[in-house]
Amino acid sequence: MSVKLNTRQVGDVTVVDVAGRITLGEGSSALRDTLRELVGKGQKKILLNLGDVTYIDSSGIGELVSGFTTVTNSGGQLKLLGLNKRVKDLLQITKLYTVFDVHEEEASAIRSF
């Protein structure tokens, strides 16, 4: 499996721990399905923990953008946690770093909602 997703609840915030590769195919579609499922269940506060993401391609970035739009349009918030240098650089190059609310530490990310 290219990506592993684990969902847990911290208060009223849903944390999605993402590990592995978010690339075209299995990886990006798994992330998409998980976010849609959470929105469908009415989750409004979603924190994507990308600390263990080893690789993301343009499709993966597209899914982050799509997820952000879907959650925001449903009246919720999607935030990012634990970007490594590679993911951070990609988001900066594509001018998306400032679109997302990015955090380095989980506790403060949770409090920010």
Add this chain to the structure above:
Amino acid sequence: MPGRSSMRENQHRGSEIVERFLDSTLESVDSAEELALGVAERAGFDEDDLMKIGMAVRESMVNAVVHGNRYSAHKKVRFSVTHHDTRFTVRIADEGEGFDFANLPDPLSAENLMRTSGRGIFLIRSFMDEFQMRHLELGGTEVTLVKYTVSK
């Protein structure tokens, strides 16, 4: 390695060339990345450049497989990677119908920033020293990616 492979590999005096005909599958994207990184690593690129090369190759292969050949089992992707002196070159050609690459939307513009696609070629250009696209006479599109082992 998946897919029919017509392969040629050559190493001579520090130069290396690898050529394949790859199936139009996502597995071929992985194969191409692996092949390119193998040559790039032997060429002496550091970890940061290896990441950039890997990404550029993946994005180019996805374009060829998904947009060019549309996953057709009847169409192949011609893939080659060459290292000679300071020049590392990847060529990827599909058998698709071609597209207007002279008028690609800017993914950084305000109206495109939140699109879910359209960043692949931009990333390739960001990561490689040179990037060219051309229509092939017999159909399809070929891209050429170049990175230098020393700064030019």
